[in-house]
Amino acid sequence: MVLFIIGSVSIGLFLGFSNNNLQLDAPTPWQIGFQDGASPGFEGIVTLHDSIMFYLIWILVSVF
DSSP, rough: HHHHHHHHHHHHHHHHHHHHHHHOOOOOOOOOOOOOSSSHHHHHEEEEHHHHHHHHHHHHHHOO
């Protein structure tokens, strides 16, 4: 009986921790924006995207 309780608690804790870890940076429905970068290269791509969008919107607002 004691082993069953210890086993149940340990499995519950393992599934609870692993479930939270698996859903970090997971896409969500109707997500706006990028997920957090997993590598420095992707973080650079996101920074480049943000810079290009800033200047693109600035040019569009100033022209129109």
